[in-house]
Amino acid sequence: MSGAVFVYRLKMIYLIILFTILFFILAWRRLDLAVMFLIAALPAYLIRFNVFGLPSTLLSVMIWVVFIVWVIKNFSRVKNNFLENFKKENKKIKIRYPFAWEMVLLLLIAFMAADIANFSASSLGIWKAYFFEPVILFIVVLNIMKGEKGKNKILSALAVSALAVSFLAVYQKITGQLIDNSLWAAAATRRVVSFFGYPNAVGLYLGPLVLVMIGWLTSVILVGRNDKEKSVVRNDIIAIIFISLTIITSVLAIYFTKSKGAMMGVASGLVVFGLMANKKIRWAVIIILILISALIASNQPLRHRALKYLTLNDFSGQVRRAQWHETWQMLTDGRVLTGAGLANYQATIINYHIPGMFIKNFDDPDAQRKLVFNNIYRAAHWQPLEIYLYPHNIFLNFWSELGLAGLLLFVWIIGKFFVIGICDLFGNLEMQKNKYLLIGLISAMIVIVMHGAVDVPYFKNDLSVIFWLLVAMASLINLENKYGKNL
DSSP states (O other): OOHHHHHHHHHHHHHHHHHHHHHHHHHHHOHHHHHHHHHHTGGGGGSEEEETTEEEEHHHHHHHHHHHHHHHHTHHHHHHHHHHTTOSSOOSOOOOOTTHHHHHHHHHHHHHHHHHTTTOHHHHHHIIIIIIHHHHHHHHHHHHSOHHHHHHHHHHHHHHHHHHHHHHHHHHHHHOTTOOOHHHHSGGGOOOOTTTSSHHHHHHHHHHHHHHHHHHHHIIIIIOOSOOOHHHHHHHHHHHHHHHHHHHHHHHHHHHHTOHHHHHHHHHHHHHHHHHHOHHHHHHHHHHHHHHHHHHHHOHHHHHHHHHHHTTOSHHHHHHHHHHHHHHHHHHTTOTTTOSOTTOHHHHHGGGOOSEEEOOOTTOTTHHHHHHHOHHHHHHTEEEOOOOSSOSSHHHHHHHHHHHHHHHHHHHHHHHHHHHHHHHHHHOGGGGGGHHHHHHHHHHHHHHHHHHTSSOSSSSHHHHHHHHHHHHHHHHHHHHHHHGGGO
16 A cells, blocks of 8 residues: 555545544534434445445444434433333323334345345445445434424435535536546536436436425425415525425436436326326326327337337347346246345356347347348447346345345335325325325335336435435324324
8 A cells, every 4th residue: 555545544534533523413412403414415425434344434424323322312212112012001102103014124134135145244234234224214314303394304405415416417417527437428428427426326316306306396385384474485485496496407417317217217206296296287297198198109200219218129228138137047046035145146147147148229120130140230239248236127126135025025115105105195184284295205206116127226325215214204294194293
């Protein structure tokens, strides 16, 4: 190690220690502000370092700080609430948090998946960063972010984060700066990456947040407040401008990534939001869908392009199908129940991986003959295939990482999320104040599922936290519905 590198690392250690001390002080004095800062700074997972030889991130440090501070400050209450469960005669109202047993099962299944991977450093790191830390943050959020003020704090922090990520992406689109990949930086083929280093990460991060922000914005505009004081009206106007700017820049950033999966996910979320919102918006969405369908049906190039994408016959679709085929071969070769093990996909799939494939041109009826007899054509259409970190499909991701039990549990969690959300939405007239936010949360989960059909929308530090923040906000609304002031 050179002297310059040693000095740089030493400075980084000092800065991280200083940040941790200051963040601990903030958490001790105002835990809610510390959680807001953490949520706004989710991309801080990109700042990586080692603690006693173990890999960690700045995001992990913040999650542990807020959790430890919460436990210390609420130790007696947590202990008493735990002991209350074992009393035979207990008249105290027991508040059962949604997804409690699902979280316990998920942690256990993920830990067993780490065992399948022989408890490697990578598997334990993934277990900690993608499962344990999001769950403990979920617990903290559910306990300190209650009521309308609490939800608005979460939403404000997410909006700040989305605005920062999208603003940098738009700046990159305009200038071409801060993009390391020369192909993505070139004006003709420019794709923005924001803080993340690759375009799809921007769409994965911003996609669900766009629908959450739309739900929040609709709630501010349509639900309003009974109090008509000037200060309240002024605050509403500021909120509307801030949320609208966040939505606009986020949508632009997603478009500038050229990620078809992200755009399809957001489009699906928008359709679901419109159909669930109210009668006027529902009819507007239906009319727009009819017009778009008619345009595509009557325009042969558009129809051809849409069918090519939906049938996965484009370049990305063919690569995805090849990867899914390999993953299916791996799973059905004695790993249906166990999967490959946590963080063990790349090592396992190598025995089933093909080094490359011919990209077929379905527009050319003579393509197959050329592939057989034309060496120049064959060379031009040969595509080497790398071994990706995960299969690009949300369900295959969970199956290969956590096994069949993990996949089924994940499907159950998503299904329960939708059931709870829909029941709260249509089952209680008092839920009107949360109506559009709840629809936004449901639509955001739709974005995750739809984009997850062709990508990896959970297995990343920030994305796993966003997933559980959506579940936490839906849970907060559900608890308000059930327990009201007793919460």
